[in-house]
Amino acid sequence: MVDVILISPPLHEEVTLKEECFAPLGLAYLAASLEASNFSVKIIDMPLTSMDYASLRKELKRERPLIIGLTCYTQNYSLALKIAEIAKGEYPESTIIIGGPHVTFADSECLSTSKAVDIVIRGEGEETICELTRCIKHNRPLNIVKGITYRQGYIIEKTPDRPFISDLNLLSFPARHLLNIDDYLAKTGTLTISTSRGCPYTCMFCSVSAMWNHSWRSRSPQNIISEINWSRNNYKVNHFTFIDDIFTFDMERVSQLCSLFINQNFDFAWNCTTRADRLNESLLKKMSDAGCMRIAMGVESGSQRVLDAVGKSISIENIKTITKTIKDLGIELKLNFIYGLPNEKEEDLRKTLSLIQELEPEEISVQELTFFPGTAIATALPNQELENTRFIVEDSIREIGIPKSLCVGYALGNHRSSSSKYKSLTS
Ligand code: B12
Numbered sequence: 001m002v003d004v005i006l007i008s009p010p011l012h013e014e015v016t017l018k019e020e021c022f023a024p025l026g027l028a029y030l031a032a033s034l035e036a037s038n039f040s041v042k043i044i045d046m047p048l049t050s051m052d053y054a055s056l057r058k059e060l061k062r063e064r065p066l067i068i069g070l071t072c073y074t075q076n077y078s079l080a081l082k083i084a085e086i087a088k089g090e091y092p093e094s095t096i097i098i099g100g101p102h103v104t105f106a107d108s109e110c111l112s113t114s115k116a117v118d119i120v121i122r123g124e125g126e127e128t129i130c131e132l133t134r135c136i137k138h139n140r141p142l143n144i145v146k147g148i149t150y151r152q153g154y155i156i157e158k159t160p161d162r163p164f165i166s167d168l169n170l171l172s173f174p175a176r177h178l179l180n181i182d183d184y185l186a187k188t189g190t191l192t193i194s195t196s197r198g199c200p201y202t203c204m205f206c207s208v209s210a211m212w213n214h215s216w217r218s219r220s221p222q223n224i225i226s227e228i229n230w231s232r233n234n235y236k237v238n239h240f241t242f243i244d245d246i247f248t249f250d251m252e253r254v255s256q257l258c259s260l261f262i263n264q265n266f267d268f269a270w271n272c273t274t275r276a277d278r279l280n281e282s283l284l285k286k287m288s289d290a291g292c293m294r295i296a297m298g299v300e301s302g303s304q305r306v307l308d309a310v311g312k313s314i315s316i317e318n319i320k321t322i323t324k325t326i327k328d329l330g331i332e333l334k335l336n337f338i339y340g341l342p343n344e345k346e347e348d349l350r351k352t353l354s355l356i357q358e359l360e361p362e363e364i365s366v367q368e369l370t371f372f373p374g375t376a377i378a379t380a381l382p383n384q385e386l387e388n389t390r391f392i393v394e395d396s397i398r399e400i401g402i403p404k405s406l407c408v409g410y411a412l413g414n415h416r417s418s419s420s421k422y423k424s425l426t427s
């Protein structure tokens with residue numbers, strides 16, 4: 001019998017590995033903390049293994065876990081609830097818990113919707129899951145555990161928020177040994193690393209700043225190097241992806257990290273994500289010398305009016321200047337856009353398209369606005385509208401196609417579906 005089984009649900013009902021598939025690092029962090037507290041833990045990685053429900057049932061029956069923990073996004077929330085039902089049906093003795101950016105802000109709604117879910121974990125999970133497992137194992141009351149929402153008879157109880165972990169350097173490295181990293185490496189060629197959490201900006205559509213309460217915490221360059229060295233000793237890896245939302249928020253930290261990469265003659269390449277205004281030419285040169293191959297940035301819209309309206313706090317001119325430097329240095333550029341932002345009009349969409357043409361990124365991602373719980377955009381909507389939108393949007397990933405001709409060097413060609421809105425604008 002294992003203490004905790006953590007499940008990464010698939011994104012779609014038919015479990016297939018999509019082009020972009022990274023290991024569930026959040027679950028690996030939770031597992032590492034549980035192991036450090038001497039609990040036994042297993043991760044079921046449904047997307048990677050294309051596990052079907054029958055196999056899941058079998059696995060749960062065999063392991064008989066004390067706790068079954070699910071993670072989910074807004075996009076696979078209803079699927080996560082379905083898996084919770086299956087798990088509860090198969091092994092009702094187990095306590096079913098769920099965490100992640102969606103349920104952190106839809107905690108009561110989640111417990112009212114699904115009787116299979118026993119406890120919602122809000123916010124950062126490492127300390128909470130360890131305390132909770134101790135409580136459940138020793139039959140202690142749940143109300144002493146900060147950061148949870150749970151059902152007490154017919155009443156939904158909510159304990160106070162848990163403060164964020166003050167020093168991320170103290171966290172154990174993610175328990176990658178519980179995941180099939182070699183499969184991920186074979187499919188993506190890169191290993192993901194998280195070097196900071198949160199973002200202090202206040203873009204109205206973004207659930208990251210909401211989730212981490214507009215804060216930003218980071219690991220030290222030395223701590224990051226230790227994880228990189230550990231990974232290189234354990235896996236055949238020569239490319240890393242820093243999954244932070246704003247890797248270069250502290251430019252001095254990144255400069256120090258690059259110096260370490262350069263001085264230690266590291267021979268690997270890496271990608272990161274950041275904002276245009278957290279970069280400058282000298283840092284970019286250093287990043288390039290230190291192996292930076294690709295930078296992703298959320299540009300969102302080519303219309304300054306739209307950017308200002310959603311609190312992006314960045315100028316298109318700034319984006320243009322920095323992306324030119326990135327390209328001049330030979331670093332690949334991935335730009336992320338959102339359509340359907342408040343008051344966005346056809347002329348704004350045209351500006352977005354011409355910005356894409358002008359910046360010539362190697363790759364783009366264009367997604368329809370999703371109303372993530374906890375974001376200013378979701379909170380500001382009138383209740384009825386919110387009710388209509390619902391967050392339970394199975395398969396709501398509607399990446400739209402932008403003609404290849406618009407994107408010189410369009411690398412991956414994975415923006416397959418098409419949107420009539422964009423089609424009419426570009427035909
Ligand atoms: C890397 C990343 C990806 C990668 C890898 C995803 C993966 N397998 O982990 C890729 C590129 C594949 C990806 C894809 C998508 N992503 Co993504 N992704 C991220 C990113 C940048 C980092 C995730 C991460 O590892 N964070 C670090 C860990 C430590 O944090 P965490 O995962 O949140 O986990 C902590 C807590 O949430 C909590 N917790 C989480 N789950 C659980 C479960 C239990 C039981 C407990 C106790 C606690 C707990 O404890 C963890 C440790 O503290 C985040 C932004 C962000 N900063 O979080 C977006 C983010 C999570 N992604 C998002 C979205 C929407 C998606 C997609 C749906 C996009 C799309 N349209 O296709 C897909 C879905 C993929 C899938 N298979 O389900 C949104 C989710 C918003 C929301 N409210 O749901 C985010 C927040 C980005 C954003 N700005 O909106 N993503």
Ligand code: SF4
Pocket residue numbers: 199200201202203206207208209245246275298312
């Ligand atoms: S969109 Fe990017 S910059 Fe804006 S709040 Fe989210 S993570 Fe921060």
